[in-house]
Amino acid sequence: MRKIICIAVLMVTMVPALAQNxxxxxxxxxxxxxxxxxxxxxxxxxxxxxxxxxxxxxxxxxxxxxxxxxxxxxxxxxxxxxxxxxxxxxxxxxxxxxxxxxxxxxxxxxxxxxxxxxYPPDSGPGWLTEGIADYVRYVYGVDNEKAGWSLPAYEPGHHYENSYRITARFLVWLTENRNKDIVPLLDEHMRNKTYSPELWKTYTSKSLDDLWTMYQASPEL
CATH class of the missing domain: 1.10.390.10 (Neutral Protease Domain 2)
Incomplete structure (x- = not known):
């Protein structure tokens, strides 16, 4: 009986500690x-x-x-x-x-x-999913500088499929140079499973590879 009471007391004393988390x-x-x-x-x-x-x-x-x-x-x-x-x-x-x-x-x-x-499964390329998330961090982030986080400057060998910050920088360049709404538009298509490579030309008048070639030639933000 005493053992049961001790266990009960222990459980009661543990609950507040757990609840604080x-x-x-x-x-x-x-x-x-x-x-x-x-x-x-x-x-x-x-x-x-x-x-x-x-x-x-x-x-x-x-x-x-x-x-x-x-x-x-x-x-x-x-x-x-x-x-x-x-x-x-x-x-x-x-x-x-x-x-x-x-x-x-x-x-x-x-x-x-x-x-x-x-996004539902098989909604579009994973590199774009992560690129959009890092684009959002760049645009909406509260204090990226404190974290030592920034978008990397373009370097030879980069590719839009590298994902994360490299893709995010490309998306920033696109919003500044081709279509300011390109990210929300692509995001909506991904969520609705209507993404296709042809969308880049629909919204910018250029194919994805052509856009990347333009970006390589003049990647400044």
Whole structure:
């Protein structure tokens, strides 16, 4: 009997400690469920991630996909060895990455864009998916400079299929030189599974390869 009582007391004392790791924050019509498994996470990193979420996510929903989820779960994971990933309304961020790069609170900007994208399987090329997410980080990011994050200058050997920042820079160039709405247009086609390579010519009057050749000749932003 005493053993059962002791176990019950232990369980009761453990619950508040566990509950402290989970916060539910509601602002701007969005709900953030923030779970932190890392007791060593710096307060400024935690507050930076939350601030960036509420500054960026409502804008992304408005500008790209008003049907995106209003409730997002973010977890700081001590067991995950990568950087971050997003799936099914949830963002997982490595505590090790935040320890290494505490200024990289805009990692959440890239990841929540994946939730806004919500592309179905086989909707289009993966390099474009990641390129759009990094384009969004460049345009909507709160403090990329603090993270030491920027778009790389064009170099010989780069290709639009390199994905992430290299593709993102190409997308920025396209918005400045060919069609300011090219990214939202491609994003919508990807979400609706209507993407095709011919869309580049539809929206810019040039094929994708021709656009890349033009970019190589004059890649300045």
């Amino acid at each position: 989970r916060e539910v924050i509601r602002k701007k019509g969005k709900t953030l469920i923030f779970t932190n498994d890392d007791p060593g996470l710096k307060k400024e990193v935690r507050s930076g991630l939350i601030k960036n979420f509420f500054k960026v996510y409502p804008k992304l929903v408005r500008d790209f996909n008003p049907r995106a989820t209003d409730t997002v779960r973010v977890k700081i994971d001590t067991a995950y060895n990568g950087v971050a990933y997003a799936h099914n309304g949830k963002v997982t961020i490595s505590s090790r990455w935040l320890e290494k790069k505490p200024g990289d609170t805009d990692v959440i900007t890239h990841e929540v864009m994946h939730l806004v994208q919500a």
